[in-house]
Amino acid sequence: MTSDQQNTELIEILNGCQDFDRRSQKALYQMFYSYGMSICMRYGGSRDEAVEILNEGFMKIFTNLKNFEFSKPFKPWFRKILINCAINAYKARRRYQPEEDLDALKEMKTQEQISSGIYYQEIIELSQKLPPSYRAVFNLHVVEGYTHEEISELLGITPGTSKSNLFKAKQHLKILLKDFFEQDYVRSK
Numbered sequence: 001m002t003s004d005q006q007n008t009e010l011i012e013i014l015n016g017c018q019d020f021d022r023r024s025q026k027a028l029y030q031m032f033y034s035y036g037m038s039i040c041m042r043y044g045g046s047r048d049e050a051v052e053i054l055n056e057g058f059m060k061i062f063t064n065l066k067n068f069e070f071s072k073p074f075k076p077w078f079r080k081i082l083i084n085c086a087i088n089a090y091k092a093r094r095r096y097q098p099e100e101d102l103d104a105l106k107e108m109k110t111q112e113q114i115s116s117g118i119y120y121q122e123i124i125e126l127s128q129k130l131p132p133s134y135r136a137v138f139n140l141h142v143v144e145g146y147t148h149e150e151i152s153e154l155l156g157i158t159p160g161t162s163k164s165n166l167f168k169a170k171q172h173l174k175i176l177l178k179d180f181f182e183q184d185y186v187r188s189k
Contacts, residue, residue: 010074018065029058035075036082041124042139043086045132053089057082083144087154090136094155126176134169137162 013031016024036054044050060081068077127135136155140146141162146154148162155162 011070014065014068014070014074017062020062025058025062028061032075032078036078039079039082040086042127042143043083043090043136045128045135049089053082053085056089057085060085083140086139087136090132090155093132122180126173126180129176130169130172134165134172137165138169138173141166 010031013024013027017028033054036057037050040050040053040057041047044053057078061078064081068074127138130138137151140151140154141148148159148166151157151162152159157165
């Protein structure tokens with residue numbers, strides 16, 4: 001299928017979704033499920049949480065499709081909605097978790113190097129072991145490219161807290177990766 005055919009099919013599906021056609025909604029869900037889950041798994045603490053975020057995102061898509069500009073690509077709009085749903089889920093969970101703030105952090109390296117020999121799914125599983133506040137900031141900053149000021153506005157925290165959570169997320173991930181590779185080394189013997 002060519003790119004033009006895919007775009008035509010997507011537009012037909014989106015038009016059907018605007019008319020609340022269940023088959024079109026199902027087709028859109030199936031078309032973007034994997035892509036959406038790849039985003040939501042980074043933010044959810046478990047597969048179940050990721051599915052909840054994804055389903056909430058699709059509900060927002062179905063109810064707000066009238067706001068979508070068909071002249072623009074769908075994927076970035078979809079991604080933004082999923083990220084906002086993940087942020088909302090984080091905020092809802094945050095009420096029950098203590099928050100830490102460090103005003104002064106040492107300058108962190110701008111370049112991070114990821115070791116080879118680890119699969120995407122394993123990285124997702126390791127990141128899910130991070131506390132929700134660390135995971136949210138890590139994903140927003142490292143994966144999505146938001147600044148600490150933007151993250152502070154999105155999550156309702158200070159830029160210092162965002163920097164602190166990123167620093168702590170990286171420290172936790174280093175420990176988790178070290179343990180992961182040590183266990184992998186033991187298994188290979």
